[in-house]
Amino acid sequence: MTHLTRRALLFASGAATLAAAGAQLQAAASPTFDLRARRTSFDFGGGPTHGLASLADAAPPPVIRLKQGQPAHLRLTNGLDEYSTMHWHGIRLPNAMDGVPYLTQFPIAPGDNFDYRFTPPDAGTYWYHPHCRTMAKMAQGLTGALIVEEADDPGFDADIALNLKDFRLAADHSLLPHFTPRGAARGGTLGNVTTINWQVMPVLDVPAGALVRLRFVVTDVTRIFKLALPSEASGRIIAWDGQPIEEPIGWPTSDAPLWMGPGQRVDIVLRTPDTEGAEIPLINMIGRTPHQIGTLRTTGPSLARDLRDLRPLPRNPYAVPNMAEAEKQVHELVFGWTPEGNGANNGFCGTYEYTFWSINRAPWPGDAQGPSTPLATLDRGKSYLLRLRNESPNLHPIHLHGLLFKPVRSSLRPVLANYTDTYLLMKNEVVDVALVADNPGDWALHCHVIEHQKTGLSGFIRVT
Ligand code: C2O
Ligand code: CU
Ligand code: CU
Numbered sequence: 001m002t003h004l005t006r007r008a009l010l011f012a013s014g015a016a017t018l019a020a021a022g023a024q025l026q027a028a029a030s031p032t033f034d035l036r037a038r039r040t041s042f043d044f045g046g047g048p049t050h051g052l053a054s055l056a057d058a059a060p061p062p063v064i065r066l067k068q069g070q071p072a073h074l075r076l077t078n079g080l081d082e083y084s085t086m087h088w089h090g091i092r093l094p095n096a097m098d099g100v101p102y103l104t105q106f107p108i109a110p111g112d113n114f115d116y117r118f119t120p121p122d123a124g125t126y127w128y129h130p131h132c133r134t135m136a137k138m139a140q141g142l143t144g145a146l147i148v149e150e151a152d153d154p155g156f157d158a159d160i161a162l163n164l165k166d167f168r169l170a171a172d173h174s175l176l177p178h179f180t181p182r183g184a185a186r187g188g189t190l191g192n193v194t195t196i197n198w199q200v201m202p203v204l205d206v207p208a209g210a211l212v213r214l215r216f217v218v219t220d221v222t223r224i225f226k227l228a229l230p231s232e233a234s235g236r237i238i239a240w241d242g243q244p245i246e247e248p249i250g251w252p253t254s255d256a257p258l259w260m261g262p263g264q265r266v267d268i269v270l271r272t273p274d275t276e277g278a279e280i281p282l283i284n285m286i287g288r289t290p291h292q293i294g295t296l297r298t299t300g301p302s303l304a305r306d307l308r309d310l311r312p313l314p315r316n317p318y319a320v321p322n323m324a325e326a327e328k329q330v331h332e333l334v335f336g337w338t339p340e341g342n343g344a345n346n347g348f349c350g351t352y353e354y355t356f357w358s359i360n361r362a363p364w365p366g367d368a369q370g371p372s373t374p375l376a377t378l379d380r381g382k383s384y385l386l387r388l389r390n391e392s393p394n395l396h397p398i399h400l401h402g403l404l405f406k407p408v409r410s411s412l413r414p415v416l417a418n419y420t421d422t423y424l425l426m427k428n429e430v431v432d433v434a435l436v437a438d439n440p441g442d443w444a445l446h447c448h449v450i451e452h453q454k455t456g457l458s459g460f461i462r463v464t
Contacts, residue, residue: 443462
């Protein structure tokens, strides 16, 4: 058997893998991506679901692969019947390329297009989704993995993105309402069909005896995944929310699953079993009950790789906060219910008739015009602490655009100081995170449970 390169495996390891992993768009040949948002249908099993949104026909949005430090040009054509934008979640990019309506660009009209150009400074696992009529389009499926490849190939035998997302389907396969007001006012409205790359319970082929990089991306609008792998599997977690980890994260098992809020990513290297046909279940824990959501299956003869062959991923070139300075400049952000409802629709990007949530007591329905008042104004280049205070019994994955931050301390638990763009706040948790305000612009900050974002839990931070 000839040695298969990683690329050969990606593209030739069988129809099952290709179908389940979805199309891959590679930056190698051309740095320009022509992306067209469109309506489509898809069969999740038993019959077609209409009214979905994708960048491909009858298929999930592709995995987009960029290269660290190389300019990218992503042209989004809006082939939908409503306004749109695209946001590149987790990428540190120029503010004008961030895809947030009104805050950074005017929403893209149907039939129109917008050129997103940026050079990703950090390698890692990111993702993309619209930021206009966000609830509807994400519930309809318009979310995909965005991979920034390391400048030097780290030497995995296969590299697979797993887009974890639920759909809300009725018995006749049609889409149910994207959320319920009851859910939006509480923990969120869960979907009922869990998918990986739009496949229900896929079997993903991986080479045997290999070092396989798995990139889990939670793109669901609501569900907090509690990921577990077999405790006897051999592997380790190598990156969290895009960044190579600095503090180790324990192997996720059914006794101690890895909690991943909407928007979060984890990179895991798995040393697959040597035998062909071995199956590794991918588990989401719901309470104490394991739910299998997919399977990895080994193919081919063992590549006889060793976990010790792995070089650590290089650290990305983000700035480290000056903690003495940060401790003196604290901005508190309080996440809670809103004192008053105000669902006035102002703009093209969708507002609901109710508001339930607020930041610092002010509700802003996200993706809307205004408010023009930032939650905080930070001097460029200085270090700050943000104190994230959850005054509600619900969990909120708090996401900041354009900047990375480092958890420092929590009122509830030890924190791992791995840099991130999204922190999953527990019930009544208060956490301090540190950052360097080194990217100028107005950066959205919101809960990534989209029905919370769209009913008030949204705002922005200004870096001057
Ligand atoms: Cu992934 Cu403002 O979002
Ligand atoms: Cu984002
Ligand atoms: Cu929330």
